Amino acid sequence: MWDYTEKVLDHFRNPRNVGRVENPDGTGTVGSLACGDSLTLTFKLDKNNRITDVKFQTFGCASAIASSSALTEMVLGKTIEEAEKITNRDIAQFLGGLPEQKMHCSVMGREALEVAIHNYRTGENMVKDLEEKIVCTCFGVSENEILRVIRENNLTTVEQVTNFCKAGGGCGGCKPDIEELLATVQIERKAVQAKSAASPAKTLTNLQKIKLVQEVMDRDIRPALQRDQGDAELVDMDGDRVIIAFRGMCAGCQTAEITRKDFIEAKLRECVSPTITVEEARP
Amino acid sequence: MSDRLVYLDNNVSTQPAPEVVAAMQPFFTELWGNPSSMHFFGGQVARHVETAREKIAALIHADPSEIVFTSCGTESDNMALNGVAEMAGKNMRVITSRVEHPAVLGACRHLRENGHTVVELAVDGVGQLDIAALREALYGAPCLVSIMWANNETGVIFPIDEIAALVKSMNGIMHTDAVQVFGKLPIDVRRTPVDLLSLSGHKIHAPKGIGALYIRRGTRLKTYLIGGHQEHGRRGGTENVPYIVALGKAAELMQAHMDADATRMAKLRDRLEAGLLKTCPDSRINGDTRHRLPNTSNMSFEFIEGEAILYHLSDLGICASSGSACSSGSLEPSHVIRAMGVPFTAAHGSIRFSLSRYTTDADIDYVLQHMPGIVTKLRAISPFVQKK
Numbered sequence: 277m278w279d280y281t282e283k284v285l286d287h288f289r290n291p292r293n294v295g296r297v298e299n300p301d302g303t304g305t306v307g308s309l310a311c312g313d314s315l316t317l318t319f320k321l322d323k324n325n326r327i328t329d330v331k332f333q334t335f336g337c338a339s340a341i342a343s344s345s346a347l348t349e350m351v352l353g354k355t356i357e358e359a360e361k362i363t364n365r366d367i368a369q370f371l372g373g374l375p376e377q378k379m380h381c382s383v384m385g386r387e388a389l390e391v392a393i394h395n396y397r398t399g400e401n402m403v404k405d406l407e408e409k410i411v412c413t414c415f416g417v418s419e420n421e422i423l424r425v426i427r428e429n430n431l432t433t434v435e436q437v438t439n440f441c442k443a444g445g446g447c448g449g450c451k452p453d454i455e456e457l458l459a460t461v462q463i464e465r466k467a468v469q470a471k472s473a474a475s476p477a478k479t480l481t482n483l484q485k486i487k488l489v490q491e492v493m494d495r496d497i498r499p500a501l502q503r504d505q506g507d508a509e510l511v512d513m514d515g516d517r518v519i520i521a522f523r524g525m526c527a528g529c530q531t532a533e534i535t536r537k538d539f540i541e542a543k544l545r546e547c548v549s550p551t552i553t554v555e556e557a558r559p
Numbered sequence: 560m561s562d563r564l565v566y567l568d569n570n571v572s573t574q575p576a577p578e579v580v581a582a583m584q585p586f587f588t589e590l591w592g593n594p595s596s597m598h599f600f601g602g603q604v605a606r607h608v609e610t611a612r613e614k615i616a617a618l619i620h621a622d623p624s625e626i627v628f629t630s631c632g633t634e635s636d637n638m639a640l641n642g643v644a645e646m647a648g649k650n651m652r653v654i655t656s657r658v659e660h661p662a663v664l665g666a667c668r669h670l671r672e673n674g675h676t677v678v679e680l681a682v683d684g685v686g687q688l689d690i691a692a693l694r695e696a697l698y699g700a701p702c703l704v705s706i707m708w709a710n711n712e713t714g715v716i717f718p719i720d721e722i723a724a725l726v727k728s729m730n731g732i733m734h735t736d737a738v739q740v741f742g743k744l745p746i747d748v749r750r751t752p753v754d755l756l757s758l759s760g761h762k763i764h765a766p767k768g769i770g771a772l773y774i775r776r777g778t779r780l781k782t783y784l785i786g787g788h789q790e791h792g793r794r795g796g797t798e799n800v801p802y803i804v805a806l807g808k809a810a811e812l813m814q815a816h817m818d819a820d821a822t823r824m825a826k827l828r829d830r831l832e833a834g835l836l837k838t839c840p841d842s843r844i845n846g847d848t849r850h851r852l853p854n855t856s857n858m859s860f861e862f863i864e865g866e867a868i869l870y871h872l873s874d875l876g877i878c879a880s881s882g883s884a885c886s887s888g889s890l891e892p893s894h895v896i897r898a899m900g901v902p903f904t905a906a907h908g909s910i911r912f913s914l915s916r917y918t919t920d921a922d923i924d925y926v927l928q929h930m931p932g933i934v935t936k937l938r939a940i941s942p943f944v945q946k947k
Contacts (some may be wrong), residue, residue, distance in 0.1 A: 277873070288870060294940050309943060310903045312864065312884040312892065316942040333942035335907075337866035337883070341940060415890070438890070445890030 280338065281372035287342035292349055295331040304392030305401070307384055311415055311442065313340045317347070317388040321396070325355045332388075339378040346370045347385040360393050362386060363428055364440070379440045383425060411453050414446025422454060426461045434458070469546065485548065486513050492547045493520075497540055501526055508540065511557045518544060521557040532556070561876030565922045568878040569762070570711050570739060570855060570913035575805070576764035582808040583766075586801035594798055595789065608798055611807025615771055618810045619746040619756065627772045627790045628803050632738040632759035633662035635772040636705075638794070639734045639755040640666040642780035643703050649674050652702040654731075656680045656688055657898040658712075663705050663736055664894075680706075685847035686715040686899045693722065697729040708737040708756075709744075712882060712895040712911055713846030714855025716740070723752045732778065738762055738770075742813030743821065743852060754778045760802065764915070765809035769802035820916045825853035828914055831923050832856050838931040845901055845909060854914040857882070857896075859905035862944050863937040868910055871933040877926055882909040904943070 280288075300318035307314035313336030320329040330352055332344040346367055351359045364382040368374045374382055395401055408418045425431060425440040434454045438444040444451050480488065493510050501507050506526030512519040520540065526532050541554040566574065586604070594605035609623065616623040629635045640663070644651055655667050657679045664679075671677040678696050681689055688706065696702070704726045709716045719735055726733040734755040737746060741758035748756065755778060760769035774780060774793070786795020813820075836842055841861040860868065865883025872879055882893030884907060891897070892906040901909070912926070938944045 285870075288867070289874065291940060305942070309907070312890065312907050314942055333940055335862065335941045335943055336864050338870045340864070341867060442890050 278339070278375050278378065280342075280375070283346075283370075283372045284339055284342040284374065287345040287371065288338040291332075291334075291341055291345040293331045293345065293352070294333065296333065297329050297331045302392040302396030303401070304388040304390065304395055306387045306391055307336070309335065313337065313381070313384060315340070315344050315384050315388045317344070317392045319351070319392060319396075321356070325357075327351050327354055327356070327359060336381065336384075337378075339374055340381040340384065342371055343367055343374070343381040343385045344388075347389060351389065356393055356396065359389060362389060364425070365429060376436070377439045379429070380442050383441050387421075411457070412443035412446065412450045414450075415442040417441050417443035419457065422457050423461065426458060427464075432458065432462075466546070480549070482513075488548050489513065489518055489544060489552075492544055496543055496547070500539070501535070506535075508535075516549060516551045516553060518552055518554045519557050520554060561874065563876035563925070565875075565877045565925050567912040567914060567918065567922065567926065568880055569915040569918075570714075570911065571880060572761045572767060573764045573915050574917055575761075575766045576809060576812055578812060579765055579805045579808045583801040583805045586804055590800075594800060595787070604800055608800060608803050611803045611810075614807040614814075615758075615810045618742065618814050619748050619758075619773060620750075621748050621773050622776065624791070625748075625774055625776055627774060627793050628798065628806070629770045629772055629794065630768055630799070631770045632660075632736065632757050632762075633770075635757035635759070635770045636660070636662040636734075636736055637666050638772050638783040639757060639774075639780070640670060640703070640705060642783050643732050643734070643755070643778075644670050644673070644675055645781035646779045647703070651675045652696075652700060653677045654680065654693065654696050654702050654704045654706075656682060656706055656717075658682050658686060658710055658715075658895045659705065659707050660711055660736055660738070663707065667705065682898050684900050686710060686713050686845070686895070687847050687850070688717050688722070690718070690721065690725070694725060697726065697731060701730040701732070702726070703732045703734065705734040705736070708735045708740040708746075709852050709855075710846070710895060711739050712880075712893060713857045713899075714739070714852035714913075715846045716744075716850040716852065718850075719753065720751050727752045739852060739855075742810060742817065743854060745817070748773060748775065755780075760806040760809060763809045763813050765805040766802060769799060769806045771806065816916055821853040824914045824916070824918065827918055827920065827923050828854060828856050828912070831912060831926060832858065834923075834927040835930055838927070839934045842934075843905060845896060845899065845905075854918075856912045856914075858910055858912075859896075859901065860908040860910065860934050861904050862941045863908045863934065865908055865910055867937055868908065868933060871936070872926075872929075875925075875929050877929070880911045880913075882911070883907045 297318040297320045301321045303318045305316045316333045318331050319327045322328045330348045332348050334341050334344040350370055364386040367382040367385045411419050411422055421441055422443050429440055431437055434444055434451050437454050444454050490510055505524050507523035508520050511521050522532050536554055544552045590604050592601035592604045594601055594608050612623045612626050616626050653667055653670055653675055667677045680692050706717055706722055708719050723733045733753045735753050736757045738757055738759045742763035754775045756773040758771050761767040784794045784796055789795055832844055843859050845857040845859055865881030869881050882896040884890050884892045896906045896909050
């Protein structure tokens, strides 16, 4: 079974605001039967542009129903301008979190809201520009949608992108394109970091540097390795040389070398100092 | 959570029979010797291993020397397919179906990556194999064919007698994954010319962690697990004695109960299906109802999604499975349901109920009582239900 929070289960078992609002000011439908989930959101506004009534209809799994129900509670009483600031992460947070493979349910909520608001403003039923480039043809996911979930959720792998917007989850033919989009955003992120002041490492004392390395290891690196039953420990530091030891499935793994260089070193260079080098402890 | 447990997920795993659990006990406490030992203490254990082997052989009318114990059905499938392919060397043709268990499909994909050619045969709308396509695929050099006896998701039974005879007439090697059939329906390898047959313990009320492969005498198979002389050198490693004994006991029980169980389960299953078709509009049965395991029902409930149905059932203590995308852990619905061309409206809402000898009339009543409410509740939320 999925590790759903009590709040997810509560919204699934007792969905709020089910149905369709009569004479709605905005209607948004996303997803389809073929995709395995679909959501129709309708809302009504008062004269101050506040959402006074909102209802949903969802075809989908427990977390799709819960995300839709949560969304209706979140937008009720908000103005259009306030509502359109809601991201998929807000929906997931409202529910106390969603399993990563189910994050696409929260994205579906955000998209339906977006389409409904667009429908209110323009009378059109679709936000998607027909000229827009579709990357994943299995699930009809556009380049812009993929870029958006990567940016908003700080995604770094194709698997994550699939979990968040389904792209790549069918035939898998678009995975190289998703890799490219991830790389594009990665370059953007680097550029932003480069701009934001000089490298913090210059002013770090040795002790601060060690602490920062440990922090990044614990926050960003080890959880990612542990997801694949691996792990790594900080063994020692000598100036910019970081010495680590692989544990669990990483120990003796054929791709540990790639993990060391392309993941651990890259991450520490990004977060601590661009001159960091990572070495594996010699037994 | 409900206090009640209505377990209708027996194609996934079955309750270990109390008789089986009792039969295992002495092998943890008194009879813990190594069957390979040259002393009385180990030797007495070896006899129990051989008795279990005889019981399993008896159930399929094989010779005990043709039974090799493995750790599970997946291992049996891998041992069969890799063993034959490695013996054949390069570029063998492997024929299988699109609806096989992931153990076979995965093993075939592995063979493809290693330079062999793999053909996946299609099935029709009720999940039956295209025999003409098989006949066509068999032309040319001798092939390895792996076709399941009955499907785990739909219960659809393939005409294995006919298929195996066809394969043998073309000098092919025939493997069948009989995990869902072993113990539930008669198997006679004297009549059905399969060379290799996989079976598993935890589908027949033995515990998880034990399976076996039937290897017809004369079938050449590369050693799968290299080690000692155990299992006549075909699978090294000290025997998992308590579980082997459990598999033997479970096979014996299945043999004793087979006819009565099959009749009873089919009656309960048919009552469940008839009741649900009546009380839940826009529902359908998936698969060939004329050739089906007596314990399996796969039904689709249109416009609603399987995982949501399962969670509501689970809240009531009812255990079942679904072929929907979300419950399969992938983003697409079950490969079996899709191969049958079931429309998306129904594929995402497919539910499998699978019964066992422990399923009662009261269990079926309980599902019949609650399922319509769940379907109504979810359809009330669904955007696809047309207002009538």
